[in-house]
Amino acid sequence: MPPFISSSCLSFMICLWIYSCLYMHSISSQYLDDQKSLLLELKNNLKYNSEALDKLEGWNHSTNYCQWSGVECDNSNNGKVLGLDLSNKNIIGGIDNTSSLFRLQFLQSLNLGGENKIQDEIPSAIGKLSSLTYLNLSTAPYSDTNFRGQVPIEISNLVKLVVLDISFSFRTYMNRPNLADIVRNLTNIRELYLDRVNISAIGSQWCQTLASSLPHLQVLSMSECHLEGEIHNSLSRLHRLSVIRLGINSLVGPVPEFLTRLTNLTMLSLSSNDLTGIVPHKIFQVPTLRTLDISGNSNLEGTLPVFYINGSLEELTISGTKFSGVLPSSISNLKSLRTIFLVDCQFNGSLPSSIGSLNLLQRLVLTANQFSGSIPSSIGSLNLLEDLELNDNQFSGHIPSFSSLKKLKTLNLHNNSLVGSITGKNWEKLLNLESLSLSFNSLDGNISSSLFSLPSLEFLALENNKFSGQLNESANPVFSKLTEVYLSSNNLEGPIPKSIFHLRQLEWLDLSSNSFNGTLKLAEILLSLKNLTSLNLSFNRLSVVIDVDVNSSFPLLQELQLAxxxxxxxxxxxxNQVSINTLDLxxxxxxxxxxxxxxxxxxxxxxxxxxxxxxxxxxxxxxxxxxxxxxxxxxxxxxxxxxxxxxxxxxxxxxxxxxxxxxxxxxxxxxxxxxxxxxxxxxxxxxxxxxxxxxxxxxxxxxxxxxxxxxxxxxxxxxxxxxxxxxxxxxxxxxxxxxxxxxxxxxxxxxxxxxxxxxxxxxxxxxxxxxxxxxxxxxxxxxxxxxxxx
CATH class of the missing domain: 3.80.10.10 (Ribonuclease Inhibitor)
Structure with missing residues (x-):
């Protein structure tokens, strides 16, 4: 014992320490009880819609609130609630300025987004949560809106915010206060999501506002925000930008070349605007870029450049533009490419066989262009391909075998100049195929009955070709998932297979303009096809017998064509068919x-x-x-x-x-x-x-x-x-x-x-x-x- 501390003094210090511990324990216990009571009060005031399943039933007095669903506490024993996730709970109300939510003063993360539909304005009391770094008030994309009305100025008090998400609340707006007023103090923001929030500003306004107020911005998502004018070059000052989503606005002018100098850029989406001019080749060659979407700009022009080896692009979407030229063979350099979406443009020429080396490709959609020549057989080696759509082009020659594409779900070759037979293509190996459209070509020969037995096939369109011969009965039609079958305008003959009328899921059936013969009893067809809404047997050599009892129970037809x-x-x-809207007799x-x-x-x-x-x-x-x-x-x-x-x-x-x-x-x-x-x-x-x-x-x-x-x-x-x-x-x-x-x-x-x-x-x-x-x-x-x- 140090000589200068007496035994009586030491005893006093020990007592004081014990008292302090007991006092702090008392305060801590009281604080823990307070946190729990605030959460329980919040639960009791929430209102749900009829679809709500999880109504926070696990929140009760008998359990530790730090273990409750959606509640995150700090790692110490003081029980501070740091995070609250109430997303996707189907909440429709019960959060206003008096809510106990806004007395959780240590809250750092709050998520009220997803499938909630709170039909009130964002409470101004949100500004009391001064420790927030993450705030999500978003709505699930294109569902009923969550919050509505003016975004409150009090959000500007949340100076620690790193992520702010109010996206897809299409009845939410920033008018007075405007965007500049709200983000002026939010200098720590890294991610800003305001999609579908009505901002109504021209480029020189919102670009300069972001550039001056949010120097650390990495993610900018402001699609469908009523933005106008050109993309102002002040945006180039945001050197850390990685994600830019500005689709579905009224932006005009060219695609700015300064975007190519953003060294962290991974996503650029400028779709559905009014952009014009020629897109710089350098946009496609940004070494970090993974997703590029410039679709829906009808006056935007350009061609595809030479792609560098090991380019990082994963998704390339250029649709509804005036882009022209060919698909270069250097496309094979983009080893990470998963999606090519070139729809309704002016591309021409043949497809390079090198496209078959894109081993990660999942979607190849080249609809409504002027591509010609044969379809490269190398496409058949794209083992991960799920969606292949080459329809509305000028492809010719035979259809290659796609039997190795085990994951293929959609194959659309509609409206080309393809010829030859489709037999011997091993269609039965495409076990995941859901939609097959080969219509409006010049294909001939027989139609394999195996097409009607594909286990996943729902949509089959082979109309307007030169198929001939008889249709054979297919195996196990009752297990088929087919809902739509279109075989019209061919040269098919003989009786219609009975298995056709045992496709129990069938809703649309068109066998018109062939040479089918025989006698059909309409009652038998309708009694078998309980889900049928459209039937077209016109212009064959059939005799249809109307043997239907007026009082029989039949499917609710929308279209019946028996010309x-x-x-x-x-x-x-x-x-008695109250839903029928088309009748051709x-x-x-x-x-x-x-x-x-x-x-x-x-x-x-x-x-x-x-x-x-x-x-x-x-x-x-x-x-x-x-x-x-x-x-x-x-x-x-x-x-x-x-x-x-x-x-x-x-x-x-x-x-x-x-x-x-x-x-x-x-x-x-x-x-x-x-x-x-x-x-x-x-x-x-x-x-x-x-x-x-x-x-x-x-x-x-x-x-x-x-x-x-x-x-x-x-x-x-x-x-x-x-x-x-x-x-x-x-x-x-x-x-x-x-x-x-x-x-x-x-x-x-x-x-x-x-x-x-x-x-x-x-x-x-x-x-x-x-x-x-x-x-x-x-x-x-x-x-x-x-x-x-x-």
Whole structure:
């Protein structure tokens, strides 16, 4: 014992130490209880939607709150809550300025994002959490918004923030206070996510704001923020930028070359803006760049450069631009490339065989370009490829084997010039294939039944080719996942395999325009295909038997097309099909009445039958509540007054019937674009209201007995492109108001009794291509007009 410390003094010091420990323990226990009570109060005030499963049930008095889900404490024993993760809890409310959340004063990380839908403004009390370094108030992309309203100025008090994420809250905005006001003090920010927050600023404003306030910024994500103007060069001062996402804005001007000098740049997304000019080759050659997306800039031009060896690019997206040129063979130098997305551009030439050396490639999408030549067989060695889309190009030659692509899910070669057979391609090895489209080519030979047995296949499109022969029965159709099958416009023949009608998941089936034969019972098809919504058997050599009980339970059809199927009656069970919107029974042998229930169908084609009248009481005037937009009744024997009218009607063809007059009720069809009543027995005069319509593009009344004069009331907003009144008994003059029809291309007034001089007033119609005036009573001099005169 040191001589200067007495025993009594030592005893006092020991007592003081013991007292201090007991006091601190008491304070610590009280503090621990306080943290727990704040969390429990927060839990009790939260509100959830009906989909919420985890309502923080593990938060209770009997357990250690530092072990609760979403709660992070420090590593000492004082129990400070440093982190709180309440993301994806389906919370819809219960967090306002009075919330106990904002009394957790040591909180450093707060996550309220994801699948929460808190329909309130961000509480201003958020500014009390002065220790926050991470704040996430985001919404799951393109789901219902989380927070809404003005971003509060109090966020500027969070000067320790390193990450701020308010992204995808599309009803959130920065107006007053604006972006500059909010980030002015947030100098420690490294990552800033404001996607879909309405900022509404021009480039010189937001760029300079970020450059002056956030010197350490590494991640800048401000897509769909209503940004305008050019990308200002002040952004170049942010030397640490690694990620730049500025898509879906209204940015203009060129892609700045200063971006190539950002030595840490790994992602650059400028998609869906109004950028123009030629993209510098150096953009593609930034050594650190992994993701480049400049798609959706329709006036952006450029070509692909020579790619350097061991380039770091993983995703290359150039779609919806004016990029042209070839895909260089040096693409093989990008050994890390996983995605090539070149859609709707002007690329041409053949694909380099070197593309087969991109061993990590997962998506190769070259849709809607001008690529030509054969498809390189080397693509068949891309073992990780999941998505191969070469559709809408000019590829020719045979389809190579893709049987080694075990992970392939989508194969789309639609609309090319491919030839040859598809048999012997070992399709059965593509066990993960979900979608196969080979339509609109010149492929021939048989269709392998193995395609219908692929275990993962859902979509099969082989229409508009030259496939021939019979379809064989496929194995185990009940286990198939096929939902859509399109085989139309080929040369297939023989009976339709019964296995087709046992594809239980089938929703869309189109076998039209082939040479299938035999007799089919519609009831059997519908009873087997319970999920069917669209069936097209038109234009084969089939006889479809309508043996359906009206009261039977069938799938809810949306489309039924049975043109040229030797039908003798309209399937009566359809009147109970409330969802049907397309019905095509043309070119059959249906006679008698058109039943009134068909007027609830949007697209109706009963042409080329033997129908004679409309079922009463709708024979005179159909209800204005009729839903149809497309109506084709041509080449029947319908008679009486033509008075079909619906406000929604857009296309009408009732030519080659026996109608005798036109009712003015037809003018109630306020959306009518196409109207053909040629070769009926229409007499009297043409209703003036037809020519006053501002929607009509084609009007054909040829070959009737119409008299009187051509109505003179062509409106100033006339939209007619074709007007055919040939072979009638029209008299009088050619109306001067035709000059209002600036879009008119074909005007046929021949074989009437018009008495007028040559219509020089039509010379103002710059779009006019065909003018027919023969066999009238025109007189005087013929003056030149630059068009074809028949």
């Amino acid at each position: 040229s199927c030797n039908l003798h009656n309209i399937p009566d069970f359809l009147k 043309s070119k059959n042998h249906i006679a008698g009445l058109v039943p009134r229930w068909v007027w609830g169908i949007h697209n109706l084609n009963l042409s080329s039958n033997h129908l004679v009248e409309l079922e009463p009481p709708l024979a005179t005037t159909l209800s204005n509540n009729s839903l149809f937009t497309y109506l084709d009744l041509h080449s029947n024997k319908l008679q009486g007054t033509f008075s079909i009218a619906s406000p929604k009607l857009e296309y009408l063809d009732c030519s080659n019937n026996n109608f005798t007059s036109i009712s003015k009720t037809l003018c109630n069809a306020t959306n009518l674009h196409f109207m053909n009543l040629e070769y009926n027995h229409l007499s009297w005069t043409i209703p003036d209201c037809l020519f006053a319509k501002t929607t009509l593009s084609v009007l054909n009344l040829r070959g009737n007995n119409l008299g009187g004069s051509v109505p003179a009331e062509f409106g100033k907003n006339c939209t007619l492109q074709t007007l055919n009144l040939n072979e009638n008994h029209l008299q009088g003059s050619i109306p001067r108001s035709l000059g209002y029809c600036k879009a008119l291309k074909v005007l046929d007034l021949g074989n009437n009794r018009l008495n007028d001089t040559f219509p020089c007033h039509l010379k103002s119609l710059s779009s006019l291509q065909v003018l027919v005036l023969r066999s009238n009573k025109l007189h005087g001099a013929i003056l030149p007009i630059t068009l074809l005169v028949i």
